[in-house]
Amino acid sequence: MTKHELPKAYDFKSTEPRVYALWETGGYFKPWNDPNKKGFDPNVKPFVISIPPPNVTGELHLGHAMFVSMEDLMIRYHRMKGFSTLWVPGSDHAGIATQLMVERHLLKTEEVTREELGREEFIKRTWDWKKKYGSMITNQIRRLGASCDWDRERFTLDDGLSRAVREAFVRLYEKGLIYRGPRLINWSPGLKTAVSDLEVEYSEEEATLYYFKYMLADDGKGESATRPYIPVATIRPETILGDTAVAVHPDDERYKKYIGKTVIVPILGREIPVIADEYVSMEFGTGALKITPGHDPNDYAIAQRHNLPIISVLDEAARINENGGPYQGQDRFEARKNLWADMKKAGLVIKEEKYLTTIPRSQRGGEIVEPMISTQWFVKIEPLAEAALAAVKDGRIKIVPERFEKVYYNWLENIKDWCISRQLWWGHRIPVWYCEKNHMTVAREDPTECSTCHSKNIHQDEDVLDTWFSSGLWPFSTLGWPDETPDYKYFYPTSYMETGYDILFFWVARMIMSGLEYTGQVPFHTVYLHGLIRDEHGQKMSKTKGNVIDPLTVMDDFGTDALRFTLLVGSTPGNDMNLSVKKVEANRNFANKIWNAGRFVISAIDSLDTSAKQKTQNATEWTLADSWIWARMEQLIRDVERLFQTFQYGEAGRQIYEFFWSDFADWYVEIAKEQMKNDNMKEQTVITLTRILDMSLRLLHPFTPFVTEELWGHLRQAILDSQISGIAQDWPDVVIMARWPEPHESEGSDESILTDFALIQDIVRSIRNLRAEKSVAPSRRIAAIFAAGEKTSRLQSQKQIIASLAGLDESHLRMEESLSSKPNDSIALVIGTVEIYIPLAGMVDLANEKSRLEKELKETEAQIERLEKLLSSDFANKAPASVVGKEREKLAAFKETAEKLKSQLDR
């Protein structure tokens, strides 16, 4: 007899790397119907997820842990369901983030700036850096158990993906959907690049609102001291230098008379017109608005309407440029101070006041972003947005949870052209070349001459593309597009796009737009959005607050399964979750529970011997407990399936947890211990234990892959080494490849088994409760007499089980249909229709028994009253018959209980 000894506690530290290696070397992460191999069958449905590519510079945080857990769950589930399942991994070059990190690194280690190194050398260094550290993040993702096909790993700057980027750019250009020109864009002075609207974050801050006088130009009449002026307010006085008009509302009585006249720009002395525009609000501020078209989007729009000149006053570092007169060369904030001081001296200042406003800041650098006129590349987004809008509206793409569809619509309906050029070095360089005559050559392959004048003297555009331009192609570029590769043909479109709602616009919407534009298909049919992870009190995690939970530390302390289970079960679609280490600890305990239940089952298998095997030939039929645990398992499989289909993964996990811990471990395993004492039930029971564990491990596997795989291996070995007939055949090598459980029976077929078992549980609990209340020593076996009415035979069959679970003395346990006389000196319990007498005379004080019974009677009568009232109301006529029937049954049961309690009191 082989014995399989397992350690008392689940050792995740030694298990996880070993199990991961087992999977990876076993090739289980590969789609079994891999089109690159032989045996490709297009009739088999693929299931595909493209990983949201983490930044190569990234270090694992809980956001990664969240999406990996979620996607791995989806992937493992579908793999077990028999889909040809592919999860494409990879990483993103993350233009700004990576460039900043490498710059910082070079400054620290070599004390050189990127400008000193030059573009070519800097890019080379960044590649070196990527080669050295780029695998860090993917290795951390492996630690989470991600079952990606690593042979298909991609990087956004790979040759293939770069080719896809070029193809996309050129196609858009040829269609006239890409253009270049000077526009007002968001400029990040710290990073010295343009950024898109999405990369600007607005924060509410206290600023100063500066009020000053725009003096009317001297028309020759009045003295300068009494000359009229228009009061104007601004929070950015330095932009006065770029003013090209003052606007007032056409109906404003105060200023009407000045319309068409000119005012004088302070210090600079330029004359600018006073114009009328309905945009100006008469109620707000002074009712007059200074117009700086070069540095404000609204002013820019007004300037367009009125044909005003546009003056830029800032350079790329946000210093005042040559248009700023005496302030040239000064930083924007310095110039603000100086100009204001000078205006004060000139008597042009009215007042300053504190003002709460929203300040635009760079998402990356955090510094204040300046709207500036700059020549950039743009995507004409409207046609793309319309297609993307339609795809969700007509249901080709479904967003979970649904409410985000509205958010998505709203964004796309109000979208503005996308600024795609960045003044960075790390990224996809714009595939456009210029000759000395400034002809443009836009090409898929690097050209050698100008396509217009054939000049050989050409140079490529200095800018690179927004990182999200290449990420937008991710679902198909990773599969080989623009080539019609086998992967692309078979796996595209992908299935689910799972990611955080925070990148719905950045990424998801852009993938949909580009997917439709370039491939003519939706890139995925379902978008599942998860929430953000906050600390245990709902605060955003941040280094400054010191409340950051590091997933690597958590995994070190409690294991990957514990972290995964916590994230999966603690979250609902689209809602943020609060994470605490306490929760992870609780789930570490769950992993340990699984382990130990498994140990028990394995030891039970080991304990079988040949003699037991022979006895099985005339095995008894299934016990109530066996039928019950199977009925519960069936119910669970059905519920989990329904929940998975509706993306309620958390609820599914909770139900599996509940089943495994309460039903299986707490009840069935305890009963099994009793059943196994009977030789004729032993093998039967071990088989049930094994099968339920088997099914449980399958259901748990997508949530807690490591402990289930490890246990599966041990269980499998124990079964192969055992004498159990039949069960060993078709036992899959690994649970990752095992088939997902399917329900066998229709719903509701096990009703009576479930109610009968519930009665047993009630009885056991009531007796335990009584023992605890009366302080009966736990080791003490006590006698009991049951008057069980119609339940007598059922309970009779469970005598041994009830006795052992409730601590009764089986030899002094009587079960009758009814008793001719009620036993004296005993405590009576009434559970439904069953009366139980426990002779505890002499052991405990029976004095307050009467009040206990009275209390129970009172509660029962309250229920009777409630139900009678209910059933005499409209409820009886209007509610469905089945619902009414259930309530009638309850009422009858309560009435019987009340009768029994009354007769106890009368005794």
Place this chain on the structure above:
RNA sequence: GGGCGCAUAGCUCAGUUGGUUAGAGCGCUUCUCUUACACAGAAGAGGUCAGGGGUUCGAGUCCCUUUGCGCCCACCA
């Protein structure tokens, strides 16, 4: 300004076709080192489901509204 989410036990949260005695984990009280597990087992205490109104035979669940907290979009100088 527009939109969305949340408010359920001391804490953190489940509760998705409305079904009538509202659940879990942690924490708390009492007991038990019973041969799978003390990372455990058993028994228990604890909630007018934010307030108000409505629909319905029936509301934590649907509708309206108030309050508080959070988020997104827009950006009136």
